[in-house]
Amino acid sequence: MIFVLRTGIPWRDLPKKFGKWSKIYSQFRRWIIKGVWDDALKKLYLEFSDCEYVMIDSSIMRVHQDGSNPKGGQYRQAMGKSKGGLSSKIHMACDALGYPLSCIITGGEKHDSSQATALLKRHLKQDSFALLDAGYDSDDIREFVNNQNSTSVIAYRKNKLNIPEFDKHIYKERHKVENLFQKLKRFRRIGTRYEKNHDLFKAIVSLASILLYIKY
Numbered sequence: 581m582i583f584v585l586r587t588g589i590p591w592r593d594l595p596k597k598f599g600k601w602s603k604i605y606s607q608f609r610r611w612i613i614k615g616v617w618d619d620a621l622k623k624l625y626l627e628f629s630d631c632e633y634v635m636i637d638s639s640i641m642r643v644h645q646d647g648s649n650p651k652g653g654q655y656r657q658a659m660g661k662s663k664g665g666l667s668s669k670i671h672m673a674c675d676a677l678g679y680p681l682s683c684i685i686t687g688g689e690k691h692d693s694s695q696a697t698a699l700l701k702r703h704l705k706q707d708s709f710a711l712l713d714a715g716y717d718s719d720d721i722r723e724f725v726n727n728q729n730s731t732s733v734i735a736y737r738k739n740k741l742n743i744p745e746f747d748k749h750i751y752k753e754r755h756k757v758e759n760l761f762q763k764l765k766r767f768r769r770i771g772t773r774y775e776k777n778h779d780l781f782k783a784i785v786s787l788a789s790i791l792l793y794i795k796y
Contacts, residue, residue, distance in 0.1 A: 581608055582796070585787055588768030590646075612779050617786040624793040625681050633676035633750070634703050635711040635757040638692045639765070640667045641773045650776035658778040660687020668773050670764075670785060671695040673703050678756035680764075680789035685782050696721050704728050709747075711754040714738075764788055 581604060584591060594601040611617060643659050643666040650657040658668050667688030673681040681703045684695045692715035700721075704710060706729045712721070714735040722744065725732040733746045733754075765771040767788045775781040 581787065582791070585767050585769045585784060585791075588772065588774060590774070608783070609780075612783045617783045617790070621680070621682070621786050621789050621793075624790060625675070625679065628793065629675040629679055629681060630677050631675050631681075631703055631705050631708055633709045633711050633753055634673060634681070634700065634705075635675075635754050636671065636673050636696055636699050636716065637713065637754075637757040637761065638669050638671045638695075638715075639761045640664060640669050640688045641765075641770065642667050643773045647774050647776045655687065656778070657776060658685040658687055658781070659773075660689035662688035664688070668781065670761075670770075671699060672757065672760065672764075673699040674757045674760045675703075676753065676756075678760050679793060680760060683782070683785055683789075685778055685785070692716060693718055693721065697724055700724065700728070704730050706730065709733050709750055711751060711757075713754065760792075763792060 583589065583598065584594065591601050591605045594604065598604060640662060642664055648666050654660070654666065659666055669686050669688045669690055671684045671686065675681055682699065684698060686695065696712065696716050700710060704725065708730045710725045710730055710732050712734045714737050716734055717737045717740065722732045722734060733751050735746070735751065736743055769784050770788055773781055775784060
């Protein structure tokens with residue numbers, strides 16, 4: 581499974597030394613159904629994460645032609661058309677140490693801020709700081725963060741008239757979520773989306789996140 585994640589190789593082309601590809605793939609799917617990947621990631625971030633800062637960002641992954649015709653249609657499998665063609669977008673939350681917390685997968689056409697509140701609800705704690713770039717410049721998001729007794733550290737758009745105050749020193753820490761995406765995209769199965777199904781792609785992202793925690 582890790583070999584597929586790192587190399588992007590099709591499941592059918594797994595070297596024989598790993599065993600029969602169909603059994604490995606079936607086991608991967610069974611663990612998705614049982615929630616193994618999500619549960620393992622959750623246990624890791626509950627044990628080791630530092631949510632003093634919660635940072636959110638998103639990144640687009642282009643869909644490979646082999647994954648572009650999924651059963652049930654592209655929209656149901658979190659694929660959409662953006663400037664780069666058919667793509668998916670990973671909306672990721674990470675902690676103050678730059679470790680992944682959880683993600684939401686959407687079509688590539690979805691705005692960055694569309695999943696911000698959902699991710700903040702999962703991970704924002706009292707007295708936390710929410711660090712977001714100007715793509716999340718929204719009074720609604722700021723209000724949500726403030727209502728959680730947390731502090732919003734959100735950059736503003738250049739054309740904004742009423743410029744809100746935010747701590748630029750703390751905001752510098754936001755580079756960690758960008759670094760996280762760089763690490764995730766080193767796994768070729770994430771840098772390009774090959775999976776037809778949303779649940780498969782999300783499990784791939786979860787597996788990569790787990791490996792970052794255990795420094796595999």
